[in-house]
Amino acid sequence: MIPVGYVRASSLGAIPPMLAGDGHRLLGGGTNLVDLMRKGVERPSLLIDVTALPATIEEAADGGLVIGAAARNSAVAAHPLVRVRYPILSRAILSGASAQIRNMATVAGNLMQRTRCVYFNDVAGSRCNKRAPGSGCDAIGGFNRYHAILGASSACIATHPSDMCVALAALDARIRVDGPGGARTIPIGEFHRLPGDTPEIETALAPGEVIVAVEVPASPFAGRSTYRKVRDRASFAFALVSVAAGLTLDKERIADIRIAFGGVAPKPWRALQAEALLRGGPATSAAFEAAAAAELAHAEPLAGNAFKRELAKRSLSAILAELAGVSR
Structure with missing residues (x-):
C-alpha cells in the first residue's frame, strides 16, 4: 500500500x-x-x-453563464438555464459515464481528466509516452480502434475522453484560472494541447494554476444545438465519434455555425474548415456532406480505426440536417 x-x-x-x-x-x-x-x-x-471552490451556476451580464469549478456535472446538465439556452451542453454531459459518476464529477475535473487509452492504463505490460516519456507507444501498432485520426503524433494517438469539453469547444467557452502569476482566462481551444513530442503535457495550465470557473458566452446558435455520441454500448463508454453542433439560419442559408468533434483527436476538435465552408452558404444535405468530407480529408487513420473517418462524416452530415430541418 x-x-x-x-x-x-x-x-x-x-x-x-x-x-x-x-x-x-x-x-x-x-x-x-x-x-x-x-x-x-x-x-x-x-x-x-x-x-470548497465555487460550485455556483450563474447568469453572466452578457446573457452567458459562469459555471463554478466545483459544480457537479449532474447539476450543470439539470440547470434550467443550461437546458433551455445550451441544450448542446446538457446533452453532452448526460452522454458521459453514468449517473453516479456525473453526480460526483466536477466541471474542473472533467476539464482536467487525462487523455488516455488502454495502454496508458496498463502500467505493468505496455509502453506509453504519456505515462513514461520516451518509452514508446504500443497503441500505434496495437489495438487502436478507439484512437485518434486527427491531431495525433508519433508519440501519442490517444483521444480526449470528455463529452462536456466537446460541447464547450463548440460554444467557445473560456476557462478562468488563478495562480502564482495572477488570474487569467484561457480560450478552451487553447486549453487542451495536442501531443506533439510531449504528450505528458496535456493542458496550458502553468505550475500552481487552478481552474476557478468556466465562462460560456451568450450564443445565438446555442438554442438550435445538439450533441450526438456514437459508441459501442449505451453507457459508460467513450465515444468512437461524437459531434457537437449548433447553427442559425437566415431563411435557407446558414448565418452562423459551430462544430466540434470528440473521439477523433487528442483534444476536442473544432471543425473550423467545415464551419468556414458552410457559413453563409445553403443549408443543404450536399453542402453538409461536402463540408464533412473537407474536414476529414486530412485524417490519418490507423489499421483499427479507418472506419472513424466515414463515421465522423456521416454523423456530422446527419446532425446538421437535423438542426437545419432538411431531408437527407
Missing part, C-alpha cells in the same frame, strides 16, 4: 502554495484521479481537496 496525505483547501488562495510540492494533486470528485491511483498510473504524495 502506498501512503498518501490528504488536506482540504479552505480557500482559493491556499491552493497554489500547496501545489508546489512534488506529487501534489488536486482532488474534486475523484472520478478520474482515484481510478488512476487504483491502477497505479497516478501515485500522488498529497491529495488537496478543492471541493
Whole structure:
C-alpha cells in the first residue's frame, strides 16, 4: 500500500502554495484521479481537496453563464438555464459515464481528466509516452480502434475522453484560472494541447494554476444545438465519434455555425474548415456532406480505426440536417 496525505483547501488562495510540492494533486470528485491511483498510473504524495471552490451556476451580464469549478456535472446538465439556452451542453454531459459518476464529477475535473487509452492504463505490460516519456507507444501498432485520426503524433494517438469539453469547444467557452502569476482566462481551444513530442503535457495550465470557473458566452446558435455520441454500448463508454453542433439560419442559408468533434483527436476538435465552408452558404444535405468530407480529408487513420473517418462524416452530415430541418 502506498501512503498518501490528504488536506482540504479552505480557500482559493491556499491552493497554489500547496501545489508546489512534488506529487501534489488536486482532488474534486475523484472520478478520474482515484481510478488512476487504483491502477497505479497516478501515485500522488498529497491529495488537496478543492471541493470548497465555487460550485455556483450563474447568469453572466452578457446573457452567458459562469459555471463554478466545483459544480457537479449532474447539476450543470439539470440547470434550467443550461437546458433551455445550451441544450448542446446538457446533452453532452448526460452522454458521459453514468449517473453516479456525473453526480460526483466536477466541471474542473472533467476539464482536467487525462487523455488516455488502454495502454496508458496498463502500467505493468505496455509502453506509453504519456505515462513514461520516451518509452514508446504500443497503441500505434496495437489495438487502436478507439484512437485518434486527427491531431495525433508519433508519440501519442490517444483521444480526449470528455463529452462536456466537446460541447464547450463548440460554444467557445473560456476557462478562468488563478495562480502564482495572477488570474487569467484561457480560450478552451487553447486549453487542451495536442501531443506533439510531449504528450505528458496535456493542458496550458502553468505550475500552481487552478481552474476557478468556466465562462460560456451568450450564443445565438446555442438554442438550435445538439450533441450526438456514437459508441459501442449505451453507457459508460467513450465515444468512437461524437459531434457537437449548433447553427442559425437566415431563411435557407446558414448565418452562423459551430462544430466540434470528440473521439477523433487528442483534444476536442473544432471543425473550423467545415464551419468556414458552410457559413453563409445553403443549408443543404450536399453542402453538409461536402463540408464533412473537407474536414476529414486530412485524417490519418490507423489499421483499427479507418472506419472513424466515414463515421465522423456521416454523423456530422446527419446532425446538421437535423438542426437545419432538411431531408437527407
